[in-house]
Structures are given as C-alpha cells and as structure tokens.
Amino acid sequence: MFLAGVSAATKAFTGAVAGEILSSIKEMVAVVMESSSSSPSLHIPELPKKPVDLDDRVEELKKKLFKENISKVGISAMGGSGKTILAAALCKDPQVIEHFGNNIIFQTVSQSPNILGILESMWERITEEEPDPEFHSIEDAHTRLQQWLYNRQPRNWFRMKKPENILVVLDDVWPEVNLRALLFEAEGYKTVVMSRHSVEGVDDAYELPLLGEEDALSLFRFWAFGEQCIPDGISDTLVKQVAAECQGLPLALEVIGCSLMNEPLEYWEWTHSKLSQGEPISKNHEALLKHLAMSTERLDNDMKKCFLDLGLFLDKNQISVAVLLDIWTYVHNIKPIRAYKILRELENRKLLNLINDLPGDHPYTYYGSNTELCIVQHDVLRSLAIYLAANEQTGNICKRLRLFPNSWKAHSDENINAEIVSIHNTGSMNEKLWSEVEFPEARALVLIFSENECFLPAFLQTMSKLKVLIIINQNSITTKLEGMLAFKSLAQLRSLRLEKLIVPPLGDYIQYLKKLQKLSLSLCKGDKGSLDIEVCSKLIGLVEISIDHCLDIKELPANVCNLPSLERLTITNCHDLQKLPDNLQELAGSLKMLMLAACPALKELPASICDLNKLEFLDISQCQCIQTLPHEFGKLQGLKYLYMRECQKLRSLPNTATGLRSLKFVICDKQLKTQWSGVKQSIPNLSLDIAEVKFSLGWLDR
Incomplete structure (x- = not known):
C-alpha cells in the first residue's frame, strides 16, 4: 500500500527527517481519503478478458x-x-x-x-x-x-x-441529469x-451498433463454454439459435451464456423456447429485462433473494461485500460460509463482478473478514434485480423498498410491509424529513446520503424488528451524525455499520443494542478530536468489531477486552493507532482473529497477546514500526495463519516461535526468510510465502 512504498524511500534519511516525511505523508493520505474515498470514481475501467x-x-x-x-x-x-x-x-x-x-x-x-x-x-x-x-x-x-x-x-x-x-x-x-453542469x-x-x-448539447454523435452475427456467436461461445469445445449432446445449431436470440447485445450474450454453462440439453432447449417467445430486446428496456430474467431461472431460493437485494443500492457504486453478507446473514438467516458461496456463484454467472478479489480458499473468507472486498454491477443487471423484485410483490406486500425523497408518498401503502428498506437522499437529512414515513416490519435499513448533515430518522423508534442498520455518507466531507438516541428502540439490532461520519462517544448509545453482534466503522471520526469507541461490557453477544480508515483513533480502549463473545477484531488502515490494551488476555476464551494491517504508528504488540490461546489468525502486515514480537509468542498454540508482510523493522523472531505447532501459513518479508525456514524444521506442515513490496495508489479510488 501507499505508506509501505514511502517507508522504504525514507531509509536514506536520518530518523528525524524520515519521521517528518512519514508524518507529512500520513497527513496527505488523510486529506486524500477525506476528499476522494466516497466521491465518484475517476478510474478507467479494465477491459474484459474476452472483448470483441x-x-x-x-x-x-x-x-x-x-x-x-x-x-x-x-x-x-x-x-x-x-x-x-x-x-x-x-x-x-x-x-x-x-x-x-x-x-x-x-x-x-x-x-x-x-x-x-x-x-x-x-x-x-x-x-x-x-x-x-x-x-x-x-x-x-x-x-x-x-x-x-x-x-x-x-x-x-x-x-x-x-x-x-x-x-x-x-x-x-x-436524460434527467443536468448535463450542462458537467x-x-x-x-x-x-x-x-x-x-x-x-445526447443533446454535443457537437457530434456516434450510435454504437450491436454486434454482428460472427462476433456475437464468438462471444456467446466463450461465456457458455470457455475455451472448451461444444460438449456432446448440444448441437451447433442450437447454440447458434440461442445466441441469435441475444440479438447481438454483449451483456445478454455474457449473462445468458454463463447461465447455460454446464447445463443439460433440456435446459438449453427450454431457454431457447422462452427467449424465442419474447419480444425483441431492441424494442424496449423491459423486453431486455425479460430476456435477462432467463439467467436467474436456475437460482435456488437463497440465491434469488441475494440477487434481488443488489437492487437496493445505487447504480455503478461499489458495494461492500461485508454489507451484503450482513443482510444475507441476519435478515435471510443464511450461514456466512453459504452466503459467501452464493456471492461466488452470482459472480460465476456474471450477475455481479468482484473487486479486490481473493482466492476462494483464502483464510479471510473463512474468518469472515471482507474489509477490502467490494462488488460492482452493470446498471442493467441492477435494473433486472429491481424488476424481478417488483414482479415478486403481492398486493401491498413489498419485501424490498428502494426510495428517493420524491417517491415516499407514492409508496406509502407499501412502506408498512417492507422488510428491507434502502433510502437514497441527495438532499438534507434533517429532523423534519421523516415525519410521514414508518417501516415497522423492516429487518434491514440502508441510509445513503450526500449532504453536510445527517439526523437519524424518527421512524427508527418504531423499527423494533430491525436487525441491520447501515448508514453511508457519500459526501466529499465527513458529516456529523445526530439523533443517536433513536438507538434505544433497536433492541433486536444485530449489525451496525457507519461510514464517513463524525460520531459522538459510542458507548453512550450502543449500550442499548443488547443483541448487537457486529460493529463496523469506516472513515469515521470522533466529535471530540479522536474517535471514542468505548464499548459497553453489557454487549455480551458482540462477536465482531471492524474499524477501517479511521485516521484519528490513537488507542484501543481496555474495556473492549471485557466483551466475552468477541471472536474477530479488525483494525486496518488506522494510521494513528499507537497502542493496544495490555489486558488482551481477557479475550483468551473467544478471540480467533486479530487484524492490525496498515497501522504504521503501532510500535509493539502487548505481551498479553501471547495468552490468546484460541487465536487462529493474526495479521500485522504494513505495521512498519513493530521491531520485535513478544518473547512468549510461541504460546499461541492455536495460531494457524500469520501475515507479516512489509514489516521492515521486524528483523528477528523470538526463540519460542518453534512452539507454534498449529501454524499452517506464514507470509513475511525477505529479511525473515532464513529465520522462518529454520522454524519450519520444527513445524513440517508450515507453508512459507515471501511477500513482494507493492507500491500502489489504487486503493484511493475505492
């Protein structure tokens, strides 16, 4: 990441000068994150692997x-x-x-x-x-x-x-966009x-034609069969007939082609029959959606629900995988591993695209850490999800509701029954905005706004069944969150996610969330100079805390260690974090995953970390100031995965490292290769990977 590349460059200077440079870089990163993290992307899309x-x-x-x-x-x-x-x-x-x-x-x-x-x-x-x-x-x-x-x-x-x-x-x-302003x-x-x-107001125009027959067939075959030949039992004539029904539209060729991969002859024939009965896709947008709907026919009930949920979010915006998995887990009661497999299957069918992807067997997947993972989706496929969700509606029973301010009254009859509500507001989020809206049956609420104020809606007080609350600020500056006393009514809430907000001391409010299992903070600041994440020990069900890109958090409060069920603690890209609590041993009975990646001001791990006998995954990558590991590090008998890439000052291992008998995988820098090779003699099943230092600013586009 960015600071890792900079750190290597500072070695030529004295410690004082290097420190000043690193401090300046941190300030620069903070400014860039403030201005660009939620602003629209300026990144040129990658070309597909099989373009015509x-x-x-x-x-x-x-x-x-x-x-x-x-x-x-x-x-x-x-x-x-x-x-x-x-x-x-x-x-x-x-x-x-x-x-x-x-x-x-x-x-x-x-x-x-x-x-x-x-x-x-x-x-x-x-x-x-x-x-x-x-x-x-x-x-x-x-x-x-x-x-x-x-x-x-x-x-x-x-x-x-x-x-x-x-x-x-x-x-x-x-057409409705104010193009003249751009x-x-x-x-x-x-x-x-x-x-x-x-397009009006331009000097010249170009109408993009659909693909010709030869290009269309080539593209369709690629998505339906990959590089392989057409399998026995499916005739070349049938393949050409199905491809022809896509009428040269690249997206239809891709999505329908992927939906037919490895399917039997009967399903090919059924698909051809259904497509041939439909209206030509060039006639109107709904005809296109009806054609694409064929690609969802083989989705099971859980997969269909998950695909429809994608219609809750704004077109062309990246969606955090963690947000989706929370909805799928807590609202649809899908187990996390199954939810992740569904995500993969939707990707395989080209119904979404994963960004910052990881291998399917990556330990992050197993331990539920998806901090960096996002999806993007073609706006037509987003429209397909909205279209199918609308057709699923029976009477006034609407399971998913996607609202904009000017449409609230039009949907007033549906509001009362909605289970998942997504509200997109480009105007002010003030206290008067919510006077006529109620969602008493909602299990998940996604609030997306882009103004300088955010007052939590009064209708939260009537949402006694709410399990997932996601508040995302897409403004270019961090916005203060007001009205958090509404949390008093959210006794059933399981997951709370806040993005790019200035928040008051959390302990004053989340104490009411007695059933909270997951707390996620991204790009947040404290309203008193630093982020205060004091957590009430009454939250006996809290399983996961995730803190990402919160630049003003300096230390983790000791009472975090009083949470008896905490299994996953993730603190990433927090450049001012200097200290972990000394009483980590109090989490010995629960903590399985500890991520501290890209925390360059963190100088040491407390000795109490060695008492975390259930810890299985530890990531200290890009913690450039850590020079040594605790002497009794070998006491971590349950540790299976250790990530320590780009830790330039860490040049030696404690002698006790040979005691890490459960260790399966280590990724480290070149300077520790010899020492880990020696440890490997005592741990025969250990797999060792040497990291390459990467310099990239790509993460700023997210």
Whole structure:
C-alpha cells in the first residue's frame, strides 16, 4: 500500500527527517481519503478478458474526437451494448494517450448523481496543484472550474505555450441529469458523453451498433463454454439459435451464456423456447429485462433473494461485500460460509463482478473478514434485480423498498410491509424529513446520503424488528451524525455499520443494542478530536468489531477486552493507532482473529497477546514500526495463519516461535526468510510465502 512504498524511500534519511516525511505523508493520505474515498470514481475501467474486436469502432470514434471544431462527442446505445467498454478502449488507445497524456478522466454519472460531488472530483483531478475550494452550489463549482480552464489559455504573446489537452469521459448519463453542469469549453478540452439516449448539447454523435452475427456467436461461445469445445449432446445449431436470440447485445450474450454453462440439453432447449417467445430486446428496456430474467431461472431460493437485494443500492457504486453478507446473514438467516458461496456463484454467472478479489480458499473468507472486498454491477443487471423484485410483490406486500425523497408518498401503502428498506437522499437529512414515513416490519435499513448533515430518522423508534442498520455518507466531507438516541428502540439490532461520519462517544448509545453482534466503522471520526469507541461490557453477544480508515483513533480502549463473545477484531488502515490494551488476555476464551494491517504508528504488540490461546489468525502486515514480537509468542498454540508482510523493522523472531505447532501459513518479508525456514524444521506442515513490496495508489479510488 501507499505508506509501505514511502517507508522504504525514507531509509536514506536520518530518523528525524524520515519521521517528518512519514508524518507529512500520513497527513496527505488523510486529506486524500477525506476528499476522494466516497466521491465518484475517476478510474478507467479494465477491459474484459474476452472483448470483441473494438479497433474499427475506436478508430471511428477517434476521427470524430480529433476534429478541430469538435469538443463534445455523444455515444448512444441501449443498456448492455458495451458503451463503457468502448470508452475504456478509447482511453487506453496509444494515440489517445499520446495526445492527452495523464489528463484522461473517466467519470461515472448514473441516474441519480451527486453533481456537486462529481464537480469536486473533477476539480481535484483537473487542477491538480490548486487548493480544493469549498463550493457553495453546483453553479458556483461550474463557474469556478470554467474560469480556471479559461485562465490557463494563452491570451497574448507573453503566453504562447498551449495548455495541456484534457479528455473527460462522462459515462452512464441519463436524460434527467443536468448535463450542462458537467460540460466545459476550453482549448484542448474534449468531452465524451455516453448515454442510453440521444445526447443533446454535443457537437457530434456516434450510435454504437450491436454486434454482428460472427462476433456475437464468438462471444456467446466463450461465456457458455470457455475455451472448451461444444460438449456432446448440444448441437451447433442450437447454440447458434440461442445466441441469435441475444440479438447481438454483449451483456445478454455474457449473462445468458454463463447461465447455460454446464447445463443439460433440456435446459438449453427450454431457454431457447422462452427467449424465442419474447419480444425483441431492441424494442424496449423491459423486453431486455425479460430476456435477462432467463439467467436467474436456475437460482435456488437463497440465491434469488441475494440477487434481488443488489437492487437496493445505487447504480455503478461499489458495494461492500461485508454489507451484503450482513443482510444475507441476519435478515435471510443464511450461514456466512453459504452466503459467501452464493456471492461466488452470482459472480460465476456474471450477475455481479468482484473487486479486490481473493482466492476462494483464502483464510479471510473463512474468518469472515471482507474489509477490502467490494462488488460492482452493470446498471442493467441492477435494473433486472429491481424488476424481478417488483414482479415478486403481492398486493401491498413489498419485501424490498428502494426510495428517493420524491417517491415516499407514492409508496406509502407499501412502506408498512417492507422488510428491507434502502433510502437514497441527495438532499438534507434533517429532523423534519421523516415525519410521514414508518417501516415497522423492516429487518434491514440502508441510509445513503450526500449532504453536510445527517439526523437519524424518527421512524427508527418504531423499527423494533430491525436487525441491520447501515448508514453511508457519500459526501466529499465527513458529516456529523445526530439523533443517536433513536438507538434505544433497536433492541433486536444485530449489525451496525457507519461510514464517513463524525460520531459522538459510542458507548453512550450502543449500550442499548443488547443483541448487537457486529460493529463496523469506516472513515469515521470522533466529535471530540479522536474517535471514542468505548464499548459497553453489557454487549455480551458482540462477536465482531471492524474499524477501517479511521485516521484519528490513537488507542484501543481496555474495556473492549471485557466483551466475552468477541471472536474477530479488525483494525486496518488506522494510521494513528499507537497502542493496544495490555489486558488482551481477557479475550483468551473467544478471540480467533486479530487484524492490525496498515497501522504504521503501532510500535509493539502487548505481551498479553501471547495468552490468546484460541487465536487462529493474526495479521500485522504494513505495521512498519513493530521491531520485535513478544518473547512468549510461541504460546499461541492455536495460531494457524500469520501475515507479516512489509514489516521492515521486524528483523528477528523470538526463540519460542518453534512452539507454534498449529501454524499452517506464514507470509513475511525477505529479511525473515532464513529465520522462518529454520522454524519450519520444527513445524513440517508450515507453508512459507515471501511477500513482494507493492507500491500502489489504487486503493484511493475505492
């Protein structure tokens, strides 16, 4: 990660200078995390492993883009046609890269965008060295960025050098979006707009055609059979017939092809029959969804529920796997291992895509740690989940409800029966907002907002059956959470997740959550200078605490060790964490997993960690200040997995390490290879892996 690469560079300096540099880097990371962690992504998507030949289409698009009198080009086609892939191929074309250099910005807009947040992200990327101003409105942001672009242009003979060329790609733009706010005029500045609909306000347009018969069949065969030949019993004619029903639409070829992989002849014939009876997918969006619905016919009940839940979230946004697994576990009563297998099966069927993926047998999977793992989903597949959920509705019994402020009254009859509620609010989350809304039957509530205030809704006091509460701030700055006294009514809550919020001392409020099993904090701050996570010892059922990217937490309170059921404690990317409690031995009867990855200020592990006789997984990767392990480290008789990569100052192992008889896997740096090889002689079944130091800023796009 970022700090690991920096740490290696500081070795050439004295300790004092290196410390100052590391401190500055930490401050810089904090600023970047504040501004970019929840803002829309500027990352160019990866090209798929089996794309069709895009060269001719890219060349045609380049001809339009490089015309002198053209600054804005629109690409239109129905959903699932490959617009995003074409734009990504354009951005990665050598001629385009040569012309625009590093000034290529790929910005997803979506149907309900935070326009101000997008403009803030564009300002940060385009101006680079300029300070990030506080914009008062969309109009203010547009005016300032347009002025900045104008000021960089040469206006007299003193400024003859041309400004750098800039390419901005706006993906997934809907007609109702204020596109004009995202368009700018300047020398060398070009914009490509992608939409399902014809784009207004552009200089030239390109309508992306569907695939021809040969390309479509090739793509379909790849997804249905991989690199293998067509199996016996399924005729080439039938394969061509099913592929033809996808009508050249890449997404349909992929999803339906994957759904038929390893299926018997009878299912192929049934699929062909159903597809041939349907309306052509080019006619309208609903016809496309009906075709794609065929790919879900073989999902069992649990898998179908899990797929429908994906419709609860915003289009094109990354979804934390941990959030999904909480809903599947606590609402649908699916066991965690089974829930993870469902996630994998949905990925195999191309109904979602995993980001930051791990091997299926990775220990993180077994111990339930999914801090880094996210999914993305094509907006058409998200629409499919919403479409199928709506068709599942009987009368006014709606199991899943996805609401925007202007639709609350229209759904008032459905509110009372909804089991899973997702509310997306781009406006203010003030106290008056919730006066007419109630969800007494809800088991899960997802609140997603992007404003400067968040007041918890009064209707929480009527949600006595709520088991999962997720509050996500997508604003560019951290927002204070108000109204937490509503927690008094959530006696059945099992999982609480807070993202990018300023929170008061938690102990004052979560003491009411008597059945809480999981507490997750991401990108949170304390309202009194540092994050206070004092946890009430009355929470006897709390199994997991996860703290990620909470930059102002300095030490873990001792009373965390008074939780009798705590099995998993995860503290990652907390750059100011300096100390763990000395009484860790009080968790000896329960703690199985301890993750302390990327905590560069942590200097040592307390001796009491050696008394955690049930500990099976320990990760201290990227804890650059740890120099030694406790002398009695070998007492960890239950330890199976030890991750200690990029711990540059840790150069020796205690002699007791040979006592780690249950140890199966160690990943470490080169300087410890010889010592671990010696330990391996006493532990024959030990597998040793030497880590490669990686330098990456990719995590900032998440």
